[in-house]
Amino acid sequence: MSDLRRPDARPLYAQVEAILNERIVSGAWTSGQALPAEPELAHELGVSPGTLRRALSGLERRHLIERRQGRGTYVARHTSRAALGQFFRVRTLDGRPADPESFITRVTTGPATEEEAARLALPPGAEVYRVDRSRRLDGAPRIAERISLPAALFPGLNLPIAPDQLGAEIYVHYQSAHGITVVRSEEVLSAAAATEEDAAVLGIPLGTPMLVIERVTFDAARRPVEMRVSRLDTRAHRYAVELT
Amino acid sequence: MSDLRRPDARPLYAQVEAILNERIVSGAWTSGQALPAEPELAHELGVSPGTLRRALSGLERRHLIERRQGRGTYVARHTSRAALGQFFRVRTLDGRPADPESFITRVTTGPATEEEAARLALPPGAEVYRVDRSRRLDGAPRIAERISLPAALFPGLNLPIAPDQLGAEIYVHYQSAHGITVVRSEEVLSAAAATEEDAAVLGIPLGTPMLVIERVTFDAARRPVEMRVSRLDTRAHRYAVELT
DNA sequence: CAGTGGTCTAGACCACTCG
DNA sequence: GAGTGGTCTAGACCACTGA
Numbered sequence: 001m002s003d004l005r006r007p008d009a010r011p012l013y014a015q016v017e018a019i020l021n022e023r024i025v026s027g028a029w030t031s032g033q034a035l036p037a038e039p040e041l042a043h044e045l046g047v048s049p050g051t052l053r054r055a056l057s058g059l060e061r062r063h064l065i066e067r068r069q070g071r072g073t074y075v076a077r078h079t080s081r082a083a084l085g086q087f088f089r090v091r092t093l094d095g096r097p098a099d100p101e102s103f104i105t106r107v108t109t110g111p112a113t114e115e116e117a118a119r120l121a122l123p124p125g126a127e128v129y130r131v132d133r134s135r136r137l138d139g140a141p142r143i144a145e146r147i148s149l150p151a152a153l154f155p156g157l158n159l160p161i162a163p164d165q166l167g168a169e170i171y172v173h174y175q176s177a178h179g180i181t182v183v184r185s186e187e188v189l190s191a192a193a194a195t196e197e198d199a200a201v202l203g204i205p206l207g208t209p210m211l212v213i214e215r216v217t218f219d220a221a222r223r224p225v226e227m228r229v230s231r232l233d234t235r236a237h238r239y240a241v242e243l244t
Numbered sequence: 245m246s247d248l249r250r251p252d253a254r255p256l257y258a259q260v261e262a263i264l265n266e267r268i269v270s271g272a273w274t275s276g277q278a279l280p281a282e283p284e285l286a287h288e289l290g291v292s293p294g295t296l297r298r299a300l301s302g303l304e305r306r307h308l309i310e311r312r313q314g315r316g317t318y319v320a321r322h323t324s325r326a327a328l329g330q331f332f333r334v335r336t337l338d339g340r341p342a343d344p345e346s347f348i349t350r351v352t353t354g355p356a357t358e359e360e361a362a363r364l365a366l367p368p369g370a371e372v373y374r375v376d377r378s379r380r381l382d383g384a385p386r387i388a389e390r391i392s393l394p395a396a397l398f399p400g401l402n403l404p405i406a407p408d409q410l411g412a413e414i415y416v417h418y419q420s421a422h423g424i425t426v427v428r429s430e431e432v433l434s435a436a437a438a439t440e441e442d443a444a445v446l447g448i449p450l451g452t453p454m455l456v457i458e459r460v461t462f463d464a465a466r467r468p469v470e471m472r473v474s475r476l477d478t479r480a481h482r483y484a485v486e487l488t
Numbered sequence: 489c490a491g492t493g494g495t496c497t498a499g500a501c502c503a504c505t506c507g
Numbered sequence: 508g509a510g511t512g513g514t515c516t517a518g519a520c521c522a523c524t525g526a
Contacts, residue, residue: 056512067512072510073511192435239432242431281491295514300493
């Protein structure tokens with residue numbers, strides 16, 4: 001067991017958090033697995049229970065673990081309700097979460113565009129998969145979406161095409177089939193007129209104002225692992241943000 | 245000093261946080277004032293230093309206080325750079341924070357509309373002030389904005405009209421002139437075509453796709469204190485969100 | 489150098505879960 | 508009832524700030 005003493009400038013709890021983070025990222029602890037009890041883990045790492053707990057709180061805040069009183073601490077699965085809604089900000093006009101259903105319309109492969117290479121931190125010409133989806137909200141088609149993935153991170157891209165096997169839960173698939181745990185996304189929003197493709201996919205008039213959402217998602221190792229562009233018809237839905 | 249023992253189900257640190265929150269909301273501790281040192285405050289409240297620190301961390305997370313090692317803990321002023329950027333999500337295309345400049349074009353008074361009454365939790369017909377602003381980003385007019393305020397919370401609405409006295413820092417004015425400390429906002433975003441008013445105010449073609457941002461802001465007592473609708477021309481700017 | 493917040497420790501007790 | 512995480516305490520020591 002490594003010694004954690006001083007030369008490293010970071011506080012001890014931050015070093016402990018990084019060590020535990022690495023165990024999850026590397027797969028030493030896998031999704032759903034129970035961590036050792038806190039006193040045991042604290043002893044193994046050579047820190048006090050209080051310091052260990054502070055490190056665990058950091059992992060919990062980033063949704064890498066889940067703690068349940070009386071039961072134990074578990075590596076987070078991306079299947080809980082909280083995790084499902086974590087990155088989906090679309091609401092109905094009265095504020096309820098929209099119920100999304102996804103249909104994959106096309107999967108293609110090719111060299112990364114300049115923008116894909118920049119956003120995904122890929123070398124020029126690296127191969128990417130592109131997944132086009134049409135998404136229904138509360139029954140009607142509302143979102144046209146393209147997801148770009150580095151081929152190197154998703155060997156074989158074993159994507160089921162049937163919507164009921166994938167649905168909105170593509171990040172669950174990343175974790176279970178490719179071992180990639182997403183923890184953070186950056187989104188930039190703008191407005192644009194519906195293109196001919198939007199009009200065809202969503203059955204709306206050409207030029208309808210659309211909300212364009214460009215997202216880059218990062219995993220626990222801070223690598224960009226996905227880029228997506230979603231075009232949302234906001235005539236019956238909204239994108240909700242809370243600022244604190 | 246009140247006793248904090250058991251019957252109350254909330255954890256002690258949460259009760260302490262609520263007590264300190266109330267001292268700030270009520271004005272007993274005013275903006276910029278130094279709090280007593282931690283050991284002293286812990287003794288006054290009859291809790292251990294650790295419990296007090298946990299309560300202070302909650303207040304810090306909500307930006308109600310600022311802690312500076314070696315100096316002390318202070319009731320937050322809404323003047324620090326962090327506070328200024330806290331609620332302003334607009335960025336340039338390359339991701340840098342946009343530099344906003346505001347021009348008040350009109351201030352009016354009248355009974356609340358149905359929507360204003362609902363969002364601001366006002367009785368029907370309550371009086372509201374409405375402030376219309378045109379906002380320039382990096383030199384060009386990009387945002388048309390209307391702010392609605394409950395007249396009861398802003399007696400006299402002593403708003404300076406000169407842009408250099410108000411600027412983007414309207415929440416600083418709320419705090420210094422009306423004693424209202426904002427801590428949280430909810431925003432919903434949609435896309436819409438530029439109206440004739442948008443076109444006139446911003447000098448853009450009718451029908452240009454606009455990003456519409458509807459915001460309701462709450463103070464530390466959880467009252468809604470402001471509603472605003474901002475219409476942003478996204479041809480040169482974006483709205484940025486981070487999801488964790 | 490006195491005073492402040494930040495870190496770290498060690499342990500008691502409580503609340504919850506499940507067999 | 509055994510085992511878990513959640514709360515709370517008491518105090519030592521460190522790092523930083525400003526007079």
